[in-house]
Amino acid sequence: MFIQQLANGISVGGIYALMATGYALIYSLLGFSNWAHGEVAMIGAYIAIISVLNAKFPLPIAIIIGIIIAGVFSFINEKIAYKRIRDNKSPTMFLMIAAMGLSTTYQNAATNIFGAKFKIFPGLFAVAFHIGKITIGSLDLISLIVSLVSLVVLDITINHTKVGLGIRSVASNSYTASLMGINVDRYISLVFLVAGMYAGCAGILLGMKYTVYPTMGNVALKAFISSVLGGLGSVRGAIIGALVIGIMETMVTAYLSSGLRDLFTFMLLVIILLVKPSGLMGVHVEEKA
Amino acid sequence: MLKVENLSAAYGGIKAVKNVSLEVKEGEVVSVLGANGAGKTTLLKCICSAMKKSGGNVFFNGKKMPEKPHDVAKMGVVLVPEGRLIFTNLTVYENLMAGAYLCNDKKEVQDNLERVYNLFPILRERKNQFGGHLSGGEQQMLAIARALMARPKLIMMDEPSLGLAPKIVSHIFEIIEKVKSEGTPILLVEQNAYKALSISDRAYIMNVGEIVKEGVPEELLKDRSLIEAYLGS
Ligand SMILES: Nc1ncnc2c1ncn2[C@@H]1O[C@H](COP(=O)(O)OP(=O)(O)OP(=O)(O)O)[C@@H](O)[C@H]1O
Ligand SMILES: [Mg+2]
Numbered sequence: 392m393f394i395q396q397l398a399n400g401i402s403v404g405g406i407y408a409l410m411a412t413g414y415a416l417i418y419s420l421l422g423f424s425n426w427a428h429g430e431v432a433m434i435g436a437y438i439a440i441i442s443v444l445n446a447k448f449p450l451p452i453a454i455i456i457g458i459i460i461a462g463v464f465s466f467i468n469e470k471i472a473y474k475r476i477r478d479n480k481s482p483t484m485f486l487m488i489a490a491m492g493l494s495t496t497y498q499n500a501a502t503n504i505f506g507a508k509f510k511i512f513p514g515l516f517a518v519a520f521h522i523g524k525i526t527i528g529s530l531d532l533i534s535l536i537v538s539l540v541s542l543v544v545l546d547i548t549i550n551h552t553k554v555g556l557g558i559r560s561v562a563s564n565s566y567t568a569s570l571m572g573i574n575v576d577r578y579i580s581l582v583f584l585v586a587g588m589y590a591g592c593a594g595i596l597l598g599m600k601y602t603v604y605p606t607m608g609n610v611a612l613k614a615f616i617s618s619v620l621g622g623l624g625s626v627r628g629a630i631i632g633a634l635v636i637g638i639m640e641t642m643v644t645a646y647l648s649s650g651l652r653d654l655f656t657f658m659l660l661v662i663i664l665l666v667k668p669s670g671l672m673g674v675h676v677e678e679k680a
Numbered sequence: 681m682l683k684v685e686n687l688s689a690a691y692g693g694i695k696a697v698k699n700v701s702l703e704v705k706e707g708e709v710v711s712v713l714g715a716n717g718a719g720k721t722t723l724l725k726c727i728c729s730a731m732k733k734s735g736g737n738v739f740f741n742g743k744k745m746p747e748k749p750h751d752v753a754k755m756g757v758v759l760v761p762e763g764r765l766i767f768t769n770l771t772v773y774e775n776l777m778a779g780a781y782l783c784n785d786k787k788e789v790q791d792n793l794e795r796v797y798n799l800f801p802i803l804r805e806r807k808n809q810f811g812g813h814l815s816g817g818e819q820q821m822l823a824i825a826r827a828l829m830a831r832p833k834l835i836m837m838d839e840p841s842l843g844l845a846p847k848i849v850s851h852i853f854e855i856i857e858k859v860k861s862e863g864t865p866i867l868l869v870e871q872n873a874y875k876a877l878s879i880s881d882r883a884y885i886m887n888v889g890e891i892v893k894e895g896v897p898e899e900l901l902k903d904r905s906l907i908e909a910y911l912g913s
Contacts, residue, residue, distance in 0.1 A: 553781075556770075560778045563767035570728065570761060571830065572753030572782040 395525050396645045397638060402531045404637020405538030409593035410614035411629035412545055413586025419562040419624035420579055423486040427468055428590055429611025430497035435461030435591025436598035437501060440510050458591040465587020466580060468493055501605035509602040534596040542630050549626050558582060616660045622670025631671055681706055682834055687736035689726045696722040698889040709866045711876040713911055714886035720869040721762050724836050728752045728759045754782060756833030764823040768812030772803055775811050775822055779829030796825045799855060817848035824855060836867040853879060873911040877901060885910050
């Protein structure tokens with residue numbers, strides 16, 4: 392029973408992590424909370440589901456289309472909104488306000504275009520696998536594998552490749568990074584594209600697990616909490632935070648009550664902010680004058 | 681190799697640099713001296729396109745300087761910024777690798793790393809520490825080392841001695857002389873006029889945005905009233 396719940400928890404946490412990492416990367420580069428990140432996930436889910444239902448694409452193709460379009464939307468958000476605000480050297484707060492505007496716009500657009508009703512991915516294979524004492528549905532297994540592989544690839548890229556060093560340099564100090572020959576704008580675009588694709592992937596997995604609806608992007612709040620829990624801006628922290636929240640949610644639902652799920656999540660957030668504000672993985676390196 | 685012609689720059693309506701012209705030739709160390717607020721940092725930022733100029737031109741080896749700072753770095757012009765600005769949450773090694781970002785030849789990067797570690801043995805010892813955990817002097821060494829990792833054709837340094845103990849300052853200037861002896865030209869901005877003049881081939885004196893005097897160190901040092909008036913030391 393416990394092991395079973397743990398497996399379910401990791402599966403849910405993995406999906407949260409797909410969103411939380413992108414959110415954390417964007418935060419680390421631009422220092423603002425991208426509230427439109429959840430809507431990018433929602434867009435990915437809608438594009439995938441209409442590709443299946445209306446355009447009759449095979450599911451795997453529909454998923455890939457959904458992921459790519461989500462990445463493109465994220466990329467465009469940066470180009471049309473955030474980049475201008477950065478170029479004008481406006482306060483960071485403007486970025487957050489713009490993100491909130493985008494978030495509401497996309498939610499309303501989705502309601503108008505697709506309707507407020509839930510959409511369900513058709514004919515999902517409901518095969519269950521038995522591994523030892525654990526029974527895991529095919530969908531959960533797939534989402535577990537997809538998210539863990541994506542997260543490992545992302546972690547290695549960030550920490551052990553030249554592209555990763557470029558991203559971390561820009562995050563650390565974009566002005567100095569530019570003096571070293573690093574094209575800051577290009578890295579920011581890249582991060583928005585990849586973060587959007589990861590969010591799209593998360594949206595599709597959530598849509599397949601539950602349903603697709605215009606406000607499903609609100610789940611980004613979980614990604615946000617994961618990121619704070621792990622240490623704002625830290626990719627590895629976001630992964631760990633997301634797994635902790637996924638596991639905790641499943642455990643609370645299984646052993647206590649599903650009504651207490653969010654209460655526990657927010658309580659954990661408050662405790663972390665009080666006890667270790669830099670987050671589980673937060674390393675605080677002070678600036679020297 | 682570096683030629684600045686009538687460069688002007690402003691913050692809003694405030695003119696910080698007015699019609700500045702200067703030159704750095706092959707193998708030279710050239711200092712720009714001046715008191716606080718003279719416009720030295722603004723000048724360097726404009727040269728490497730980190731800030732928009734309001735007038736004038738910058739040429740490097742006869743070519744107009746590109747408009748983006750990362751393209752300026754590609755031309756081989758690297759700035760060691762004021763206040764060091766190292767990547768505090770990256771390790772010393774990662775800071776150096778970021779400096780070598782434009783070099784894709786692994787062997788060359790490795791050789792360069794070895795050369796830089798030999799210039800600054802302390803950085804080798806500290807290579808796995810966070811940049812932010814170094815002392816001020818070590819951070820300055822790291823900032824210079826990081827710029828050297830780019831194998832610059834021209835290196836610009838903005839007040840490398842700022843806020844450091846006299847012993848460390850001397851050490852930093854020894855390093856600058858070593859860099860010079862390797863043949864890399866240096867454009868050095870300093871408030872520490874005597875130290876800077878002692879290693880310079882030529883110097884410019886700046887005051888409220890303008891160049892007020894240019895000359896070789898021996899000549900400038902003769903004119904005590906000049907130094908007292910503009911450099912206050
Ligand atoms: N970001 C800014 N916004 C507005 N004014 C500025 C800004 N930065 C510098 N200035 C002004 O421009 C002028 C030149 O500044 P600059 O930093 O270039 O001087 P500096 O010679 O480098 O001084 P220091 O020796 O103190 O570093 C000063 O009057 C300063 O107040
Ligand atoms: Mg200055």
